[in-house]
Amino acid sequence: MSKFERPDWDTYFMDIAHVVARRGNCLRRQVAAVIVKDKRIICTGYNGTPRGITNCCDGGCPRCAGDAPSGADLGECICAHAEENAITQAAYHGIAIQGATIYSTLSPCLLCAKMIINSGIICVVYEDEYQFKNQTKALFAEAGVECRQYVRQKK
Numbered sequence: 001m002s003k004f005e006r007p008d009w010d011t012y013f014m015d016i017a018h019v020v021a022r023r024g025n026c027l028r029r030q031v032a033a034v035i036v037k038d039k040r041i042i043c044t045g046y047n048g049t050p051r052g053i054t055n056c057c058d059g060g061c062p063r064c065a066g067d068a069p070s071g072a073d074l075g076e077c078i079c080a081h082a083e084e085n086a087i088t089q090a091a092y093h094g095i096a097i098q099g100a101t102i103y104s105t106l107s108p109c110l111l112c113a114k115m116i117i118n119s120g121i122i123c124v125v126y127e128d129e130y131q132f133k134n135q136t137k138a139l140f141a142e143a144g145v146e147c148r149q150y151v152r153q154k155k
Helices: 009-021 082-092 110-119 134-143
Strands: 032-037 040-046 101-106 123-128 146-149
Touching: 009 032, 009 040, 009 101, 009 123, 032 082, 040 082, 082 101, 082 110, 110 134, 134 146
Parallel strands: 101 123, 123 146
Antiparallel strands: 032 040, 032 101
16 A cells, blocks of 8 residues: 655645746736635636736736836736736636635735735735735734745655
8 A cells, every 4th residue: 555645735725826826927926826715726816917918928017027126116017916816807707705715825915915805715825925014914913814824844
């Protein structure tokens, strides 16, 4: 009888998020979010330009194609965040996400945190931290949204 290891649920969904991130078309970084309810994936999203707009990697976002330093001129970026795309994809297809968990390869920004709270998502699991502000953490805490960092186990 062979022995094999099955990933725990967090690892399973985070690994899937990393595959989804490969679809991201942003020139700066590839990020993904996976929305899960009752241990079932109900929607995914990756970062990039809005539906019908030239992809970022094809020159669709002048800010990303320019030389702005990381975190600068974000108001000029037309790319949508992975969490934003996962939530809006669910809405576009009429999928309820209230009570769900969102897995994200990066910690959510303040705007995405507000969308997460208002959509009824109750848990955020992120892997890497990217400009995760105290204000965002406090907002999740006040709204009662569990937020935790996933730490990948070394093999």
